[in-house]
Amino acid sequence: GAVVSQHPSRVICKSGTSVKIECRSLDFQATTMFWYRQFPKQSLMLMATSNEGSKATYEQGVEKDKFLINHASLTLSTLTVTSAHPEDSSFYICSARVAGGLRGTQYFGPGTRLLVL
Amino acid sequence: GESVGLHLPTLSVQEGDNSIINCAYSNSASDYFIWYKQESGKGPQFIIDIRSNMDKRQGQRVTVLLNKTVKHLSLQIAATQPGDSAVYFCAENMQGGSEKLVFGKGTKLTVNP
Numbered sequence: 292g293a294v295v296s297q298h299p300s301r302v303i304c305k306s307g308t309s310v311k312i313e314c315r316s317l318d319f320q321a322t323t324m325f326w327y328r329q330f331p332k333q334s335l336m337l338m339a340t341s342n343e344g345s346k347a348t349y350e351q352g353v354e355k356d357k358f359l360i361n362h363a364s365l366t367l368s369t370l371t372v373t374s375a376h377p378e379d380s381s382f383y384i385c386s387a388r389v390a391g392g393l394r395g396t397q398y399f400g401p402g403t404r405l406l407v408l
Numbered sequence: 409g410e411s412v413g414l415h416l417p418t419l420s421v422q423e424g425d426n427s428i429i430n431c432a433y434s435n436s437a438s439d440y441f442i443w444y445k446q447e448s449g450k451g452p453q454f455i456i457d458i459r460s461n462m463d464k465r466q467g468q469r470v471t472v473l474l475n476k477t478v479k480h481l482s483l484q485i486a487a488t489q490p491g492d493s494a495v496y497f498c499a500e501n502m503q504g505g506s507e508k509l510v511f512g513k514g515t516k517l518t519v520n521p
Contacts, residue, residue, distance in 0.1 A: 323507055332416045335511045384451050388507055395440040395501035397509060399451040
């Protein structure tokens with residue numbers, strides 16, 4: 292149980308285009324999902340917290356107009372990287388909290404590797 | 409032995425040895441701690457967790473120790489195997505705060521056959 296999937300697993304795009312990454316909780320409902328970014332040999336950095344049916348909460352320094360987050364249902368959150376640039380190339384990981392679950396318990400997706408040329 | 413690289417500390421051990429990975433957490437108000445294992449190109453995988461009302465918790469081949477006095481967390485892996493090679497992260501969550509997890513820098517464990 293508690294499986295989180297991401298799609299796509301890898302994406303290559305041209306600079307200036309937009310890329311959408313999906314995060315799905317497959318066998319549970321997730322009122323809250325989280326989006327992280329991880330650069331090579333570094334730790335996970337939280338970008339934003341996504342709550343179903345409301346606006347996402349962004350961490351300091353993360354541009355909300357560049358990283359659009361939509362949490363339209365209890366099993367799906369999407370991250371759109373708008374007007375992507377090479378510096379946005381990174382490993383994007385989502386996690387999901389089980390509705391009504393213990394505080395702090397998150398289940399992680401397998402990650403999406405984004406390469407912007 | 410253990411060394412600190414440009415971004416990621418590394419630890420090399422021989423197969424069969426015990427491994428100890430350390431983490432200094434940042435917030436004295438944190439009361440929930442988790443260790444994750446991350447293999448190359450994959451998302452973090454839950455290993456073991458501990459709440460602040462405990463100072464030790466054991467799982468299968470793994471033990472987490474918590475020292476709140478010095479804000480230190482450690483992960484002990486018994487009889488380390490090549491499949492344990494990965495990057496290990498500690499994460500903390502603050503009591504009364506949001507659901508956010510704050511991740512430590514991570515340690516790359518290499519198990520030599």
